[in-house]
Structures are given as structure tokens and as C-alpha cells.
Amino acid sequence: MDTAELQRTLNEPIEALVVHHGYTTYMRDYEVIINVWEGPQSPSTYLRYLFRYCVEARCETFLSTETWRDSLDARLLDSETAIDLDGYVWGANHHELYGAELRLKSEAALRWSKAVGIDFHEVHIETNAHDLTLLFSDLEVSEVPVGYAPFIAD
Secondary structure, three states: OOHHHHHHHHHOOOOEEEEEEEEOOOOOOEEEEEEEOOOOOOOOEEEEEEEEOOOEEEEEEOOOHHHHHOOOOHHHHOOOOOOOOOOOOHHHOOEEEEEEEEEOOOHHHHHHHHHHOOOOEEEEEEEOOEEEEEEEOEEEEEEEOOOOOOOOOO
């Protein structure tokens, strides 16, 4: 995928929730599964953003140290037991997607491109709880069925 098409794909304005992110079971590619909701008249759609040949994936917290300190209670892992508790409710089982930015002048991507002989790109994905930075070569976007479980081997 060329840089212009990659930028268009990542910059599409969508209302979405990240419901899963991580390396695939074969551990080469990185996937971000999002739930796209277009209003009460349409069903949710789940899209899989597959970042192919992902040589680096960094996930850092977006939450403050104060929020982390207030979010250690195990009852926050379940939305039903988290009612009336202070802290971040991990049990919501999703993160709000704030956006994705392609970093065009990435030294790391350039270094990998030269070393491997194919184009690499760097993307920064921001949610309300995590910042993801991925170094990858290609991106595939596809719809996945409700209940798609990327972490369960066939």
C-alpha cells in the first residue's frame, strides 16, 4: 500500500472503539480490531486492521499515574462490579479510538526499509487508555464477524 493510500485509510473519520489489539497467533503481524457504530439504525461492524510485517509494537499507557493508582481494584475488571467505584473501568472491554497518525519522517521506518528492502511505515494510534506505535510494511483492512477471537488458535 503506498503512503498516500495508507494515509487515507488511517485518516478516515470514524466513530469506533478498539476491542482488541496485539500480535496475531503466528506473531508476525499486529492487528487492531475496532467496533464501528454508525447509529441505532445500523448494526455494529467489526473491522480488522492488520499491520503486516510488524517489526515493532510499543504500547504505553495514556492514563495518568493518579488514574492508575485509583484503578488497581480488581472490581474494575468487570463493569458490573465497578459501579460506584472511582478509577478507570477496565471491564468496559474497549477503548475509545481517538485517531491514527502516519509518521512520515520516521527514522526507524527508514532504517528498516533500507535493511529489509521493502517499505516500512510508522503509525501512532491513540485511545483513551493506550498509545500504540507500530512499525510495519503493509496494511490490510477487512470486516470480521461478531465474536471474532484472534487469540484462540484453530
